[in-house]
Amino acid sequence: MASSVVTLTVNGREEEFLARPAESLLASLRDRLGLMAAKRGCAQGSCGTCTVLVGGRPVMACLVPVETIEGGQVSTLEGVADGERLDEVQQAFLDGFATQCGFCTPGMIMAAEALLADNPDPTREEVVEAISGNVCRCTGYHSIIAAILDAADRRKHAAGKPTDSTDRQKHAPGRRQ
Amino acid sequence: MITALRMPESPEAAAEAVAGGGRVMAGGTVVMAQVNTGPIDAGELISLSRAGLSGVTVTGGVARVGATTTFADLARHLPFLKPAIRTLASPSIRNLATVGGNLFVPQPHGDFAVCLEALDATVELTGGRETPVGQLELGAGEIVTAVRFRVPEDGTWFFHKAMRRRLNSAAIVTVAATVRRTGNDVSAARVALGAVAPRVIRSPAAENVLLGRPLDREVLDAAGEAARADIAPFDDAYASAWYRRRVLPVHFRRTFEAVQSETEES
Numbered sequence: 224m225a226s227s228v229v230t231l232t233v234n235g236r237e238e239e240f241l242a243r244p245a246e247s248l249l250a251s252l253r254d255r256l257g258l259m260a261a262k263r264g265c266a267q268g269s270c271g272t273c274t275v276l277v278g279g280r281p282v283m284a285c286l287v288p289v290e291t292i293e294g295g296q297v298s299t300l301e302g303v304a305d306g307e308r309l310d311e312v313q314q315a316f317l318d319g320f321a322t323q324c325g326f327c328t329p330g331m332i333m334a335a336e337a338l339l340a341d342n343p344d345p346t347r348e349e350v351v352e353a354i355s356g357n358v359c360r361c362t363g364y365h366s367i368i369a370a371i372l373d374a375a376d377r378r379k380h381a382a383g384k385p386t387d388s389t390d391r392q393k394h395a396p397g398r399r400q
Numbered sequence: 401m402i403t404a405l406r407m408p409e410s411p412e413a414a415a416e417a418v419a420g421g422g423r424v425m426a427g428g429t430v431v432m433a434q435v436n437t438g439p440i441d442a443g444e445l446i447s448l449s450r451a452g453l454s455g456v457t458v459t460g461g462v463a464r465v466g467a468t469t470t471f472a473d474l475a476r477h478l479p480f481l482k483p484a485i486r487t488l489a490s491p492s493i494r495n496l497a498t499v500g501g502n503l504f505v506p507q508p509h510g511d512f513a514v515c516l517e518a519l520d521a522t523v524e525l526t527g528g529r530e531t532p533v534g535q536l537e538l539g540a541g542e543i544v545t546a547v548r549f550r551v552p553e554d555g556t557w558f559f560h561k562a563m564r565r566r567l568n569s570a571a572i573v574t575v576a577a578t579v580r581r582t583g584n585d586v587s588a589a590r591v592a593l594g595a596v597a598p599r600v601i602r603s604p605a606a607e608n609v610l611l612g613r614p615l616d617r618e619v620l621d622a623a624g625e626a627a628r629a630d631i632a633p634f635d636d637a638y639a640s641a642w643y644r645r646r647v648l649p650v651h652f653r654r655t656f657e658a659v660q661s662e663t664e665e666s
Contacts, residue, residue, distance in 0.1 A: 225404065245402040245435055245445050267433035274492055280472070281492040286432040288425075290405050291449040334492065355567040356490025 234302025467500025624649030
């Protein structure tokens with residue numbers, strides 16, 4: 224079994240590591256890079272807890288052989304906050320009690336970041352579709368949907384203020400590369 | 401243990417790798433799940449991710465879709481397919497899953513293969529062979545390189561998928577059809593059904609009922625009931641065979657709901 228060297232830009236930082244043949248992006252993030260936000264749930268693309276962005280688009284990290292995205296741009300939940308300062312989506316989840324056990328939260332937030340980067344003013348229906356691959360067994364989804372809509376509002380208002388808008392652009396991880 | 405992941409960089413190199421053994425993978429949504437959970441635990445994988453098989457072109461009304469085009473990309477290129485593609489899994493799967501891969505997933509998955517059957521698509525294979533999608537059988541060392549179909553004229557494309565949930569669920573019944581009308585009466589029809597047989601099927605019985613008649617409730621009910629003659633449904637976690645047979649006519653009728661009301665008003 225010949226492992227290979229893989230290079231990725233993860234949350235803006237270049238990373239180089241060894242990967243076993245067909246190692247998943249999720250395994251690389253967790254086991255090679257120590258990035259534990261993306262969770263190992265069903266391992267078959269059904270639960271969404273491992274959702275991260277590759278090239279700005281949400282994917283199930285458990286289904287991506289990491290060698291196939293050599294040189295790619297990956298965004299995980301770890302790259303969303305600015306130090307201790309949460310971004311709008313994280314803050315809206317916190318304020319709106321949109322997380323209970325927390326296992327789905329990293330995937331939910333990354334799916335939401337991808338949606339809002341593409342569509343800053345989504346309808347409720349668009350939010351529901353965006354998280355349709357992400358399972359939550361605690362909340363019943365309503366608080367999550369409300370938090371994502373709230374985050375969209377917060378960004379819209381923040382965009383009105385020049386300093387906040389600079390921050391928003393700098394830290395929006397879902398932006399197309 | 402997976403011993404290697406090959407990433408051939410042309411269709412020819414991919415075909416060569418396939419002839420040498422190894423399991424082909426496109427988007428990974430099926431194969432990687434099996435690698436992760438055990439059913440695939442040995443040998444080599446051949447990823448088509450770098451084989452240059454992605455992309456959509458439309459020339460003279462004919463769409464050619466590369467085998468590794470993702471559903472997310474396909475929806476951007478061919479808006480008439482958007483409603484059907486929105487019923488396939490979730491956005492994060494549609495960023496990975498490919499048109500070619502969908503041809504090989506077992507029913508009740510593979511809703512896009514139902515679309516391709518209704519569109520009378522042609523499958524292009526390495527080596528230059530072509531085959532109607534309904535007759536696709538891979539020869540040794542062959543891989544699908546593209547699918548080709550005529551983009552249907554406005555008002556002639558119909559799709560409906562019955563699911564347990566409104567989004568991200570496998571099919572109870574999938575109906576896709578191209579139906580042309582002269583005045584109110586059907587002049588040509590091609591009806592494909594998914595989740596009601598071990599493979600995607602065409603329903604000549606339903607087509608025969610539609611031909612020469614308007615798409616009103618009576619005709620649609622009769623065609624939906626006639627379609628039962630063509631099916632061989634199965635039990636699974638989503639529905640029983642009994643249920644699929646029972647509700648097929650209802651979903652068949654709903655496939656044409658938009659034109660049904662228009663026909664009855666006129």
